[in-house]
Amino acid sequence: MSQILHVTINGTSKEIAIEPDEILLDILRREGYKGVKRGCKEGTCGTCTILLNDKAVKSCILLAAQTENCSIITIEGIGTRDNPHPIQQAFVDEGVVQCGFCIPGMILSAKNLLDNNPSPTKDEVKMALDGNLCRCTGYSGQIKAVLAAAAVMRGEK
Amino acid sequence: MFLVKEFSSEVDSMAVGKRLKRKDADTKVTGEAPYAYDMSFADEQYLAVIRSPYAHARIVNIAIDYKILESLGVVAGTAKDIPGKNILHVILDDWPLLAEKVVRHVGEPVVILVAASLHLAEEARKYVSIEYIEIPAVFDPVEAKDHPTIQIFEENNVCSYWQQKNGDVEKGFAESDIVIENEYRTPAQEHAYIETQGCIAVPQGHDSMTVYGSMQCPFYVQRCVAEILGMEWSKVNIIQTTTGGAFGGKEDVPNQVGSLAALGAWLVRKPVKFLLTREEDIETTSKRHPAVIRYKTGVTKQGELKAIKVEVFLNTGAYATLAPAVLYRAAMHAAGPYRCGNVDVQAYAVTTNLVPFGAFRGFGSPQVIFPGEEQMDRAAESIGMDPSDFRELHILKVGDKTTFGQVIDQSVGLEQTLHKAREQSGWYKKRKPTPTIAQVLEEQKKGKYRRKGIGISTIFYGCFLGAAGKLMSRSGAYVQVEPDGSVRFAVGTTEMGQGMITVLSQIVAEELGIEYEKVYMTPVDTSRVPDSGPTVASRATIMSGRALQDACKQLRTLIYDKVALKYEVDATDIEIKEFQIQEITTQKKLLSVSDAIKLVYQERGQIAVAGWDVAPPTHYDNEKGQGDAYSAYAWCTNIVEVEVDSQIGTVDILNIWAAHDVGKAINPQTLEGQIEGGSLQGLGYGRYEEIIFTPEGRVLSNNLGTYLIPTTKETPKIHSIIVEDPWSGGPYGAKGIGEQPLMGIAPALTNAIANAVGVRLNTIPATPERVWAAIQEKIEEEKV
Numbered sequence: 043m044s045q046i047l048h049v050t051i052n053g054t055s056k057e058i059a060i061e062p063d064e065i066l067l068d069i070l071r072r073e074g075y076k077g078v079k080r081g082c083k084e085g086t087c088g089t090c091t092i093l094l095n096d097k098a099v100k101s102c103i104l105l106a107a108q109t110e111n112c113s114i115i116t117i118e119g120i121g122t123r124d125n126p127h128p129i130q131q132a133f134v135d136e137g138v139v140q141c142g143f144c145i146p147g148m149i150l151s152a153k154n155l156l157d158n159n160p161s162p163t164k165d166e167v168k169m170a171l172d173g174n175l176c177r178c179t180g181y182s183g184q185i186k187a188v189l190a191a192a193a194v195m196r197g198e199k
Numbered sequence: 200m201f202l203v204k205e206f207s208s209e210v211d212s213m214a215v216g217k218r219l220k221r222k223d224a225d226t227k228v229t230g231e232a233p234y235a236y237d238m239s240f241a242d243e244q245y246l247a248v249i250r251s252p253y254a255h256a257r258i259v260n261i262a263i264d265y266k267i268l269e270s271l272g273v274v275a276g277t278a279k280d281i282p283g284k285n286i287l288h289v290i291l292d293d294w295p296l297l298a299e300k301v302v303r304h305v306g307e308p309v310v311i312l313v314a315a316s317l318h319l320a321e322e323a324r325k326y327v328s329i330e331y332i333e334i335p336a337v338f339d340p341v342e343a344k345d346h347p348t349i350q351i352f353e354e355n356n357v358c359s360y361w362q363q364k365n366g367d368v369e370k371g372f373a374e375s376d377i378v379i380e381n382e383y384r385t386p387a388q389e390h391a392y393i394e395t396q397g398c399i400a401v402p403q404g405h406d407s408m409t410v411y412g413s414m415q416c417p418f419y420v421q422r423c424v425a426e427i428l429g430m431e432w433s434k435v436n437i438i439q440t441t442t443g444g445a446f447g448g449k450e451d452v453p454n455q456v457g458s459l460a461a462l463g464a465w466l467v468r469k470p471v472k473f474l475l476t477r478e479e480d481i482e483t484t485s486k487r488h489p490a491v492i493r494y495k496t497g498v499t500k501q502g503e504l505k506a507i508k509v510e511v512f513l514n515t516g517a518y519a520t521l522a523p524a525v526l527y528r529a530a531m532h533a534a535g536p537y538r539c540g541n542v543d544v545q546a547y548a549v550t551t552n553l554v555p556f557g558a559f560r561g562f563g564s565p566q567v568i569f570p571g572e573e574q575m576d577r578a579a580e581s582i583g584m585d586p587s588d589f590r591e592l593h594i595l596k597v598g599d600k601t602t603f604g605q606v607i608d609q610s611v612g613l614e615q616t617l618h619k620a621r622e623q624s625g626w627y628k629k630r631k632p633t634p635t636i637a638q639v640l641e642e643q644k645k646g647k648y649r650r651k652g653i654g655i656s657t658i659f660y661g662c663f664l665g666a667a668g669k670l671m672s673r674s675g676a677y678v679q680v681e682p683d684g685s686v687r688f689a690v691g692t693t694e695m696g697q698g699m700i701t702v703l704s705q706i707v708a709e710e711l712g713i714e715y716e717k718v719y720m721t722p723v724d725t726s727r728v729p730d731s732g733p734t735v736a737s738r739a740t741i742m743s744g745r746a747l748q749d750a751c752k753q754l755r756t757l758i759y760d761k762v763a764l765k766y767e768v769d770a771t772d773i774e775i776k777e778f779q780i781q782e783i784t785t786q787k788k789l790l791s792v793s794d795a796i797k798l799v800y801q802e803r804g805q806i807a808v809a810g811w812d813v814a815p816p817t818h819y820d821n822e823k824g825q826g827d828a829y830s831a832y833a834w835c836t837n838i839v840e841v842e843v844d845s846q847i848g849t850v851d852i853l854n855i856w857a858a859h860d861v862g863k864a865i866n867p868q869t870l871e872g873q874i875e876g877g878s879l880q881g882l883g884y885g886r887y888e889e890i891i892f893t894p895e896g897r898v899l900s901n902n903l904g905t906y907l908i909p910t911t912k913e914t915p916k917i918h919s920i921i922v923e924d925p926w927s928g929g930p931y932g933a934k935g936i937g938e939q940p941l942m943g944i945a946p947a948l949t950n951a952i953a954n955a956v957g958v959r960l961n962t963i964p965a966t967p968e969r970v971w972a973a974i975q976e977k978i979e980e981e982k983v
């Protein structure tokens with residue numbers, strides 16, 4: 043039996059018809075937030091990472107119904123080509139994007155870190171990105187990019 | 200707006216050699232880039248595949264309840280419903296799309312189901328029942344070769360054979376003071392591209408078919424779909440979508456994925472999406488061939504390398520697919536980048552009842568480089584020489600002959616990579632004498648368990664397809680300038696994350712003198728450029744680069760002619776410099792390149808051209824075991840530093856130095872990305888990754904929770920070192936680089952472990968269990 047889910051996605055409140063057993067990842071993609079990726083569906087790859095009430099979570103292991111009255115931020119909600127978020131800009135500048143499939147999730151994990159810890163150490167960045175698998179890069183560029191973005195967000199650059 | 204950042208060291212170049220911003224970065228950081236499963240089509244249907252639960256069985260009967268399926272709106276397809284040939288062409292034509300009489304591996308497709316939702320297609324499985332009779336299966340390549348009763352491929356299960364012969368290997372061993380001999384095993388490695396396989400087939404009735412998908416080689420898919428559907432090739436069009444990693448895994452597998460979707464679409468005459476789940480992807484698609492390698496090296500006490508003998512058994516799984524090509528590379532790389540007069544390499548690709556293995560970055564070479572480089576270290580150790588010095592004595596230099604008799608007359612940067620890697624890693628300072636097991640135990644008594652070690656490998660990489668794939672070695676390009684001064688180009692090779700779009704855009708910008716920001720690549724579409732061969736063997740930058748250079752040269756002439764006419768100058772006295780067209784003799788600036796393009800357009804001149812390139816000749820004589828195997832070679836030295844816990848066998852990787860001779864770094868930033876990413880996959884191969892099969896031949900580690908790839912935590916500092924010894928055949932001197940970073944990491948790692956705790960491994964990955972067991976075995980052996 044379908045039900046109505048009330049959520050705020052990227053600042054817009056929405057009412058979405060869902061089935062009780064539907065996974066949040068599938069709902070978000072169906073609603074057009076295609077930057078939320080599916081690399082596994084069991085919580086290991088991190089490509090489906092979103093911010094749920096300002097906390098990074100994996101949307102493939104959540105039922106949509108669990109997010110009633112929550113606020114959700116997806117990659118589409120943090121910046122655009124014309125007005126990128128400092129983390130997005132840093133990922134571009136550092137040239138760390140390869141196939142790109144891991145990138146939206148990784149950027150949201152990084153945002154979650156920097157929102158809570160504006161001056162992380164390199165090890166803290168490593169820990170924060172540990173749940174986001176990337177098969178193309180050696181991660182060092184992403185770590186550098188997050189540190190660079192942190193400096194920008196602190197107003198140092 | 201995203202800013203364009205560049206760090207140019209070369210004043211003279213307009214785009215080549217610079218760290219220009221990646222062309223595809225903007226859409227990827229904003230989540231806009233459309234991957235296969237992000238696309239939707241009106242009335243799209245979904246596909247589910249019923250697969251064999253057995254490794255080897257006869258299909259007795261397929262019973263489908265068509266009535267119920269029809270009432271549910273589900274369409275089923277079997278081998279009988281294939282309108283064309285039931286063959287997925289790769290090399291040997293032994294691979295069916297749907298099994299008809301026999302299944303040869305767990306997961307082999309037998310029936311497809313198409314429905315309006317995936318849920319419905321999955322539900323419909325219960326209305327299909329397939330009756331099998333199991334037959335004996337074999338999983339080990341040595342056992343499968345010449346198996347008396349189990350027949351998978353022709354009579355002896357050997358689907359390919361290559362050899363190298365040089366001098367007299369037995370005489371070489373007779374003249375050696377020390378002979379080292381061992382059997383090695385290497386694992387199946389999963390590509391673990393983060394985007395799983397997926398294709399969408401969109402039919403135009405029964406008239407023609409378009410397939411979109413995540414893939415490396417659209418022209419392979421074009422041929423397969425055409426042959427499966429019995430259509431002319433011209434009626435089949437393949438469009439690559441943004442591809443989320445491939446590493447070889449999307450070379451031949453999309454032939455199957457795309458053809459299954461196309462068959463479904465042909466049956467229902469509606470668009471059909473086929474997207475693999477992670478589990479389905481790991482269980483049923485290709486991986487790096489596991490191998491058994493017997494390796495034997497002979498040296499004299501003075502350090503002469505007298506003889507190398509290798510036997511390679513590549514486990515190809517149930518179908519040959521790419522094995523003949525993979526085996527060729529294994530055979531050519533088996534004796535390493537050394538001068539050695541007596542060599543004998545016998546390489547066999549043997550079919551078994553495992554999932555068909557295939558291409559994976561390095562393409563057969565990592566399997567032989569591991570034992571080869573391991574024995575170079577043992578050899579050095581046996582005569583008391585530093586392993587880097589020992590290698591230096593034997594590595595190829597300009598004018599030397601490879602073990603297969605090819606004289607390499609240029610672009611041999613191996614020595615430079617060795618020197619640089621050694622220098623930057625502080626090799627001589629860090630390299631301590633390898634301890635005996637007694638010393639290790641002695642230290643343990645004092646409470647010291649952790650020991651550092653450092654290891655090395657020197658390797659070469661035969662660039663591009665080589666003699667075995669020379670017929671595919673061609674590339675097309677299309678370049679069109681627009682009246683607003685922008686330019687678009689199309690090629691037949693693909694971007695899968697490696698940075699090809701960026702690097703090729705730099706080449707076009709440089710050749711035409713147009714700002715890099717104004718150059719765009721259109722998505723790869725088989726209707727735009729003729730068959731350009733596969734995007735494999737690190738060939739995209741070079742082959743498409745050369746085809747683009749050819750096209751740009753033609754365009755320049757067209758532009759110069761119109762400019763010459765208008766400005767009344769000599770067309771041969773014109774050049775492009777800093778985005779301007781100028782007279783060569785007077786250095787007088789005539790107009791900007793953008794204005795020149797406008798001029799050509801206004802004058803109704805031709806503004807689009809096609810370019811073409813054929814690879815330089817190669818030839819290999821397998822009877823003699825000698826030949827010019829590849830047109831160029833890249834070179835690399837890897838040094839790995841580890842810390843090993845001698846009590847529990849854990850290995851921490853501290854540093855990797857990766858020095859690569861690439862000819863020319865067209866974009867140092869994307870190049871470093873390739874070096875780092877490839878090195879990390881190599882580390883995965885050597886240290887962590889191994890597909891586990893059940894005794895029945897089913898993949899057990901079928902998700903990313905049980906098949907572990909390195910995360911940020913396991914990633915050491917990777918020091919990329921770039922050496923540029925240009926190759927005259929490549930654009931600006933460039934050679935291929937995609938694969939080499941992975942190839943030599945595993946032996947540098949096991950050599951480092953040996954240096955740390957004095958034990959050697961014949962099997963990778965170097966898991967704590969294996970290292971621990973090797974230490975225990977050594978204690979046993981030496982009775983300490």
Ligand code: FES
Nearest residue numbers: 083085087088102
């Ligand atoms: S798709 Fe959610 S963690 Fe992989």
Ligand code: FES
Nearest residue numbers: 141144176177178
């Ligand atoms: S860039 Fe490809 S998985 Fe991270």
